[in-house]
Amino acid sequence: MTPYDSNVNSLFSSLVDSASVSNFNKFEISPPGNSHWDDVYGLFQCRGYLNSAECKDCMAASVSQLKTICPVSTGGTIQLEGCFVKYDNTSFFGIEDKMEASRKCGPSGGSNLDVLSSIDNVLTNLISENNQYFRKVDLGSIQGVAQCVQDLSASDYQDCLSEASRSLRSECEASISGNMYLGKCYIKYATDNGKCLFQHHLHHRVMVV
Structure with a gap:
């Protein structure tokens, strides 16, 4: 195992352990004596509606899948329904990322203007909730x-x-449900005919890799 691989394993352990007490944290693993080329940076964030046990459970699933999907990579990102993990050998902390990672549109609701207007109101309210990292309407x-x-x-x-x-x-446009994941944020909505947005039992489902 290389020093970098060892640091990645240490990072993953720190992320999972931290998830039991917080829904967000970031770490830089840079042991004394190691080359800076072996430094690793990582963070996680759980959905605002998960409790600490669910957050840690989701993080453990994320790390397990990252180890399988990215066994020899210097960095990786995974977005489960309930949590987000990213790591790399260069720091990305505090850097905005608006690149589209994934999107999904539900079935069309036709041209019901009341429904379309309500969807617009939901999205407008989500954007206007200032200074809240997690927003629910x-x-x-x-x-x-x-x-x-x-x-x-x-x-x-x-x-x-x-x-x-x-x-x-x-x-x-006219979809009764939809979600959009960018590099460092997401937004989603659903009508009664769509799906509930707070199904805790689905938080291990992979959304983006």
Whole structure:
């Protein structure tokens, strides 16, 4: 095992352990005496609706899958339904990332103007919830959630969510549900005919690799 591989394993252990007490944390693993080429940076974030046990469980699943998917990589990212993990050999902390990672549009709801207007209201309310990294809006028949990675500044995460919302409405238009994952934020909505956004038993499902 190389020094870098050993540092990655230490990082993964730190991420999983930290998830039992926090829904976000970041680490730099740089043991004394090691070359800076062996440094590794990583962070995790769990969904705002998960409790500490669910967060740690989701993180353990994420790390296990990363070890399988990226066994010899110097970095990797995985987005499960309930948590997000990223690591690399160069620091990415505090750097905005608005590149589209994944999107999914549900079935069309036709041209029901009331539904479309309510969807717009949900997305607008999600964006306007200032200074909240995790945001949830429930207008009865329509739910919406959004979250940004907490290493971003307030202006950067507002910018990220605005871009995610614009892209989601452009791509999913009349859909009764939809989600848009950018590099460091996501936004999603669903109507009564879509799916519940807070299904805890699905938080191990892979969304983005």
